[in-house]
Amino acid sequence: MKSRTSGTAWRHANIGRLLNNAVRRFEGRVLELMSERGHDETRIAHVSLTRNLDVEGTRLTELARRASISKQAMGELVDQCAELGLVDRIADPTDRRARIVMFTPAGRKWLDAFRDAVDIAEREMRTELGKPAMDAILKGLAVYGERFDTLEDAD
Helix, strand or coil: CCCCCCCCCHHHHCHHHHHHHHHHHHHHHHHHHHHHCCCCCCCHHHHHHHHHCCCCCEEHHHHHHHHCCCHHHHHHHHHHHHHCCCEEEEEECCEEEEEEEEECHHHHHHHHHHHHHHHHHHHHHHHHHCHHHHHHHHHHHHHHHHHHCCCCCCC
């Protein structure tokens, strides 16, 4: 009798792999839509920063924690996004030694375009999978990942 773990088929059919494949496809489509709308500078790494950045601003150390990357790596992403004009660093009013990363006005427009691209990609996914499957996926993933949601704004 073969062990359940023998062979390599499990590597292609486990939930982590399937979720990762779906995320890669979804994010690829979002980036494609962003590019079509004039934001061809956007890379998936930039999304990692902006996905974790509160609209009111967030400290770099918190951004790194949320993205599960080092402060140095997040600092590089912040530098890249600052060069693109999407974010800026300002002094933290509660601790002048600390800096807060905030969206610039151009970054807020980028965020609006990103929201629109996500909406389109979600509609396309809903069309392909059907409403019942999409509703079940959204509900299940929301419940499963609830305690990992790091954004402070709920709208």
